[in-house]
Amino acid sequence: MKFLHTSDWQLGKPFGRAPDEARAALLEARLDAIDALAAAARREGAGWVLVAGDVFDSAEPGDRVYRQALTRMKVADDVRWALLPGNHDPARADGLWSRLAGEAPANVIACLEPEAMQLDEGAWLLPAPLQYKRTFEDPTAWFDTVATPAGALRIGLAHGPVTDFSSGGGVANLLAPDRAKRAGLTYLALGDWHGRRAIDAFTHYSGTPEPDDFGREVTGVALLVEARNAASAPTVSDLPIGRYTWLAEDWMLNQVEDVDDRLASLAAGIERRHLVARLKIAGLLTLAGRVAVRDRL
Secondary structure (H helix, E strand, C coil): CEEEEECCCCECCCCCCCCHHHHHHHHHHHHHHHHHHHHHHHHHCCCEEEECCCCECCCCCCHHHHHHHHHHHHHCCCCEEEECCCCCCCCCCCCHHHHHHHHCCCCEEECCCCCCEEEECCEEEEECCCCCCCCCCCCCHHHHCCCCCCCCEEEEEEECCECCCCCCCCCCCCECCCHHHHHCCCEEEEECCCCCEEEECCEEECCCCCCCCCCCCCCCEEEEEECCCCCCCCEEEEEECCCCEEEEEEEEECCCHHHHHHHHHCCCCCCHHHEEEEEEEEECCCHHHHHHHHHHC
16 A cells, blocks of 8 residues: 655744745645645655645634645645644534534544544554643543554554654653554554654655745655555655755855855755745945945855
8 A cells, every 4th residue: 555644834924933925825835735746646656645734824714825825735635634633723523623523525524532433444543632722631542452453554644743753751642652553553653753753664754845934854745655565564665755945044145145155156056035044244344345244145
């Protein structure tokens, strides 16, 4: 079985620090990632896209964002989508997810209950939806005891940190890092960490498919997972999805010409229209030199 693992779309993220024009472009890129994921699923022959939480940035993303998301998934009707509530968009009663479950097209499934769901013949999904923004019980604990047919692929879908990189006691939505082993999972698809990270051969964070901040680890990808049988580790490959590259640099300028050299070497190979750059500039220049640097930037 082949499927895509993605997470942390956070549709409707406001990008409040960005100028209006940039904010609009970044908002649209997050929606466009749905189209890119559908195209990647078709290209790779993956029948399912599993979204491990934080589909939306909040429980009230706005009607346009909500409608755009459902419409884009509906248009990709040759791909099936499984959506999991995360800590940004928990499945509150009579809220966003109740509406989505009632209005979703036939190829979109909202995973609102902690119960095993059959994906394909011989493949079962074990989702761990978050009902609240913060919980101090491991939402994946039930994976250990739920029964599935003998020899079936058991695929976990969850959202939260693991102890490998959490800050210690009192962490909300904390997941056991060895849950895949405990529960006999073929694969555990995780969300919450915005960078792509492998916990072990069976447990992976996909990171967000569209980068959304500076200083992240690898982002802008989805994971192509190919599971051959229930006992062996699946093959996991990174697929590029994102549009924008986020880059932060500190520049020390001693003369006006220094900025030209810096600009010439900035983000080589990346189109300027696909670059989100934060530059911190320091140095000693004349007032005229400062004006010249500002004009060049």
